[in-house]
Amino acid sequence: MGVLFSIVLPVFLLVGAGYFAVFLKLFKDSAADGLMVFTQKFALPCLLFSGIASLDLGAELDLWLLAAYFGSAATCFALGILGARLLFGRPWTDCIAIGLTAMFTNTVLLGLPVTERAFGAEALGPNYAIIAFNAGFCYLIGITSMEIARAETTGFALVRTVADAMFHNSLMIGICCGFVVNLTGLPIPAVVQDALDLMIRAALPAALFGLGGVLYRYKPEGDMALIAMLCVLTLAVHPLLTWTIGTYGGLSTGQMRSAVITAAVAPGINTYIFADMYGVARRIVATTVLIGTALTVVGASVWLMILP
Template sequence: MSLVLSIVAPIFILIGLGALVAKLKLLPATTGEALTQFVFLVAVPALMFRTLATADFGEANPLFLWASYFAGVVPSFALGMVAARRLAGADRRTAVISGVSASFSNLIFVGIPVAERAFGREGLDVLALIISIHLPVMMTASTLLLERAALADARAGTASGLTNGSAPAVSLRRTLGQIGRNLSRNALVYGLLGGALWRLTGLPLTGPVGEVLRLLSVTAGPIALFAVGFSLPRYPIRGALRAPVAITALALLVQPLAVLLVGSLLLPPLWLAVAVVAAASPTGVNAYLFATYFRAGEGLSASVIVVSTVAAALTLTGWIALMTSV
């Protein structure tokens, strides 16, 4: 357990330090956004480029890894929607936001430093494979479900006389086009693609370029964790906590448990450990971004981000202890 605490404690101390600095206003309020932009636009793309360009994946099948990971995402997403409808009486859009909050783990800001500290470079290689499809799949599925829910809510409002006129139809082509444009502007996508293409060349990643990428990569974890903490005061807990606590339980307990059950049949030990710990990461800020964009469930998603991040100090410690003892 002392080994696990030596892995987890610095992670949540950095998060707590960021929150304390923000609360005491020792740095300008814009610092959090600037740090987040640096992580998203520079540090993590550099890390993913370097990881994919030089990774050793062995002979394990990434399809089994992806199947195992999303075996946790799907039930958590579905149960999150049910929880919002049953516990909070939410509309369909808010229910989808609840599903996103229950399943969209913070693989960038928390998953990367946790995987690197707990499992070393080999663990980071495995996590890179998950990240390579996590964002596109989650963004596409979440957007399509939210567009469909928005249409259903609009039709329900029209039928009950709450709105005027007919509900606009959702254009699948327009929605997919918007998703494609969003992904095309995401620096992480270019880091992943660039690393994969460099890998195909067979060239070593050495010299000044390799050193610059290494130096940028080592900043990703610490700055990401500090940025998570610095952002927490921006997401005040609002309203009753019954739904956020239930959704947090899905994100931190049900999702990694499902990954463990399926992955134990398909994955080698290291891949299984990384997949489970990644699935046990707290809810990422993308849930709140979806909520604000679709103007639904903002308070719920913000509460889940805070509650899951705080609770993860305990639950993530337990999952790491379990997976490192197997």
């Protein structure tokens, strides 16, 4: 277990460094926002572009891999909604934001570095295959469900609302550009690739430090039973269902590692952005992101011990 902690802990030490840097006023809260803007709008899109552009689509885009991860994600979305409604009596709009939090894991800022630390950069192919569809899948389900629950957008306007949210997202733009290069075989000039590599090396460390700084503002408070339910769904049920479906589908060892570890990490900041955009369940989602990120240290270590 000590060896496993040595794999996972450095990732969260960076998050903790950002958290305490803001707490001790060594790093301004506004600077953490700026760092997250840099990583999410520039550095991480470069990372995803490069990863998708060089991805062996024939080898990595396996239907059972996608079914294992996204089938379990959709199930957690439904369970989150039902739990929030039936057990806690939350309004439907709150339930949608809570359901999205149950399925939208932090595939980039946590899933990638934990997998890379554990199994090496060459093991990230299945991660990129999942990431390529994750934001689109979650936004499609979440925004469509929310707009229906609010009954304010229908028909073509609903399609436009969903598309606008997805394709104004920098991470989605990076993914789409990566697919264009991959499918067309367009060469990337060496000088451009060198610049991308410089940006990519900064992406994950800066993003993890910035994530910690941003998380400082979300104080753990209120609705702890509902938050506990969300943590169980996202940190235990999601990876367990992924492992079950993946076992049935005969996923390779590498695919199973990437899918389960990605499913076992905390919800991402995007879940809070979604809740804030609609003005619902903000405190619940923010606290779940904070507590779930801390608990991922233990959860990811347990799954690393279980996986081959």
